[in-house]
Amino acid sequence: MIYFTDGTKESFLTAFLAAYSDDEAYITSSQAQLALGQKSVFVGANPARAARAEQRLLSFDKDCIEELTMLLRSGEPEREQLAFGYLKFLSEERRPVRGMLAKSEVLAAQECLARVTREIHRLHGFVRFLECESGALYAPIVPKADICDLLVPHFQKRLQGIPFVLHDVPRKKAAVCDGKRCFAAPLEQAQIVLSASETQWQQLWRKYYQSVNLPSREKLKQIRGNMPVRYWRVLTELH
Amino acid sequence: MIDAKRLQILTEAARFDVSCSSSGSARKNAGGMGNGYAAGLCHSFTPDGRCVSLLKILMSNDCVFACKYCMNRCDLDVPRASATPEEIAELTTDFYKRNYIEGLFLSSAIVKSPNYTMELLLRTVKLLRQTYRFFGYIHVKGIPYADDGLVEEAARYADRMSFNIELPSEKSLKLLAPQKSKEGLLVPMRTLEKKREIFREERPKELFLPAGQTTQLIVGATPETDGAIVRLSERLYRGAKLKRVYYSSYLPMVHDSLLPDRPAGQLREHRLYQADWLLRFYGFTADEIAPEGENLPLDIDPKCAWALRNLQYFPVEVNRAPLELLLRVPGVGGRSADKILKAQRYTRLTFDDLKKMRVVLKRARHFLTADGKYYGAKDLQTVRGLLAVAEQSGTCEQLSLFDHATAYSALTGEF
Numbered sequence: 041m042i043y044f045t046d047g048t049k050e051s052f053l054t055a056f057l058a059a060y061s062d063d064e065a066y067i068t069s070s071q072a073q074l075a076l077g078q079k080s081v082f083v084g085a086n087p088a089r090a091a092r093a094e095q096r097l098l099s100f101d102k103d104c105i106e107e108l109t110m111l112l113r114s115g116e117p118e119r120e121q122l123a124f125g126y127l128k129f130l131s132e133e134r135r136p137v138r139g140m141l142a143k144s145e146v147l148a149a150q151e152c153l154a155r156v157t158r159e160i161h162r163l164h165g166f167v168r169f170l171e172c173e174s175g176a177l178y179a180p181i182v183p184k185a186d187i188c189d190l191l192v193p194h195f196q197k198r199l200q201g202i203p204f205v206l207h208d209v210p211r212k213k214a215a216v217c218d219g220k221r222c223f224a225a226p227l228e229q230a231q232i233v234l235s236a237s238e239t240q241w242q243q244l245w246r247k248y249y250q251s252v253n254l255p256s257r258e259k260l261k262q263i264r265g266n267m268p269v270r271y272w273r274v275l276t277e278l279h
Numbered sequence: 280m281i282d283a284k285r286l287q288i289l290t291e292a293a294r295f296d297v298s299c300s301s302s303g304s305a306r307k308n309a310g311g312m313g314n315g316y317a318a319g320l321c322h323s324f325t326p327d328g329r330c331v332s333l334l335k336i337l338m339s340n341d342c343v344f345a346c347k348y349c350m351n352r353c354d355l356d357v358p359r360a361s362a363t364p365e366e367i368a369e370l371t372t373d374f375y376k377r378n379y380i381e382g383l384f385l386s387s388a389i390v391k392s393p394n395y396t397m398e399l400l401l402r403t404v405k406l407l408r409q410t411y412r413f414f415g416y417i418h419v420k421g422i423p424y425a426d427d428g429l430v431e432e433a434a435r436y437a438d439r440m441s442f443n444i445e446l447p448s449e450k451s452l453k454l455l456a457p458q459k460s461k462e463g464l465l466v467p468m469r470t471l472e473k474k475r476e477i478f479r480e481e482r483p484k485e486l487f488l489p490a491g492q493t494t495q496l497i498v499g500a501t502p503e504t505d506g507a508i509v510r511l512s513e514r515l516y517r518g519a520k521l522k523r524v525y526y527s528s529y530l531p532m533v534h535d536s537l538l539p540d541r542p543a544g545q546l547r548e549h550r551l552y553q554a555d556w557l558l559r560f561y562g563f564t565a566d567e568i569a570p571e572g573e574n575l576p577l578d579i580d581p582k583c584a585w586a587l588r589n590l591q592y593f594p595v596e597v598n599r600a601p602l603e604l605l606l607r608v609p610g611v612g613g614r615s616a617d618k619i620l621k622a623q624r625y626t627r628l629t630f631d632d633l634k635k636m637r638v639v640l641k642r643a644r645h646f647l648t649a650d651g652k653y654y655g656a657k658d659l660q661t662v663r664g665l666l667a668v669a670e671q672s673g674t675c676e677q678l679s680l681f682d683h684a685t686a687y688s689a690l691t692g693e694f
């Protein structure tokens with residue numbers, strides 16, 4: 041049976057209980073998974089049941105709900121199923137299992153978590169702010185995982201007092217820091233007016249990027265590994 | 280704002296410094312802009328595969344010295360440029376604000392005199408820290424033969440400093456950089472390190488080069504062997520307590536009868552980084568890595584070469600091996616060793632388990648048993664041949680496997 045969720049943690053935990061004893065269970069929030077002839081059910085969030093499942097899981101491993109949240113943020117098509125496999129195994133073992141890497145469900149979940157952590161780290165470097173007329177900074181980002189808000193503390197520490205916006209363009213939402221408070225907000229399209237010197241700084245940056253390169257040593261394959269193509273769109277130096 | 284032309288001259292001349300890392304400092308933002316990121320952070324990668332983390336720039340390329348290998352030497356007719364401390368400070372903070380960079384790597388040719396130059400560098404870092412309230416990463420080059428007092432003052436504002444040795448022996452220095460000497464470079468490094476020690480013990484709250492010192496060696500311009508270079512690095516790590524030694528394979532930029540006309544191979548540089556990694560993280564000594572008068576083999580990595588010379592330690596049983604021994608198995612790096620140690624606690628690992636855990640076995644299988652089973656080749660000749668093949672097909676894959684912790688330098692050589 042396919043269990044469809046609405047993508048939230050509560051809906052997932054409700055589905056987790058419903059699917060627990062079903063050996064053929066497949067949990068997903070993506071309609072694309074629907075195959076003809078397969079039985080399916082939509083499981084909305086049931087707060088009471090979700091809370092019960094959460095308590096039970098926490099009693100086995102106090103960090104597993106944090107892991108679940110990160111898995112669901114990963115943006116990977118198999119995320120719910122991956123979390124299901126991991127948490128089901130955890131419930132059978134009744135103790136933390138994250139070190140049992142020879143078990144495929146554990147390895148898959150841990151690798152997915154590592155990918156999310158890595159993306160957060162990488163984006164700390166691959167964000168490009170544009171300076172607006174008001175002095176505020178605006179950066180469009182295209183992360184694979186839903187991590188816009190998780191990038192905020194890093195920049196908040198650095199930019200003390202300068203207002204900034206991180207705009208997750210595909211997800212149409214933003215993390216906004218007005219210099220004091222930070223909050224999340226839906227954002228379709230940003231209307232910004234650039235500061236007078238913004239274009240000049242961008243040009244100097246492009247010039248710098250070209251100047252430090254050693255043209256005799258092209259290694260494009262390696263670059264794609266270190267700086268995935270999905271981020272290139274917003275990297276000023278590449279345009 | 281600095282103009283594009285000068286920016287180009289001053290940064291093109293700085294790119295031969297391969298040190299790119301912004302790691303090792305957790306400086307806090309004390310009410311301004313910026314802070315340290317202890318693990319280091321890459322902001323971009325250039326088409327040559329190198330990480331861009333710092334704004335690398337010279338104060339000036341107008342040198343009074345004449346090191347033969349250098350584009351800035353005084354007897355060459357090349358465009359000259361200089362920037363003011365204000366221009367550098369503005370450029371750094373404006374780049375930093377837009378998240379282009381992690382900080383500044385400030386170097387310079389020797390303008391007028393060593394002291395004059397060191398004073399310029401000092402003025403720039405002071406301006407950044409005090410007036411611009413900039414707390415991001417700053418790496419400042421130490422100018423050889425400048426007064427200790429100036430160098431030490433710069434060290435109070437910088438996160439890292441470096442004196443570049445460039446040529447791995449006194450003889451080569453005499454020949455190619457006649458105004459420099461090995462002692463002239465090593466003495467200030469030692470003095471700084473002593474000072475650092477004193478600060479750490481007596482004034483632990485005050486920062487004094489939190490990210491330590493580094494240096495750079497040019498490989499392939501002069502006849503020193505890898506064995507000699509690895510020994511020099513070992514002394515620099517264990518004696519002078521340097522944080523990193525960078526290797527830069529020689530690229531001819533100026534013609535000189537004393538220098539080779541062709542660039543040195545990058546594979547050699549890569550092998551040196553691998554050997555360096557063995558020194559720093561895997562507990563190897565220079566003696567184990569390469570005999571004094573020899574080069575590292577190019578067809579296999581230095582750990583494989585060591586293992587083949589020391590078959591008495593192998594095969595190692597993964598279920599019993601401690602970390603030090605696992606790290607000596609060819610093809611097993613820090614991350615794989617870590618996975619193995621974690622998983623060992625729950626189950627007796629078989630080869631299948633290792634595969635499932637994505638431990639790369641191409642090389643390792645010749646040196647391991649898992650649950651008593653051995654899947655490697657039977658004799659030494661075959662092993663060496665297979666390792667060389669694994670190496671050829673594996674190099675690219677390996678480089679792209681670098682994770683975030685090491686990606687800031689695809690040059691680091693972890694394997």
Ligand code: SF4
Nearest residue numbers: 342344346349352388
């Ligand atoms: S002192 Fe430095 S800049 Fe001057 S010629 Fe020598 S290497 Fe070049």
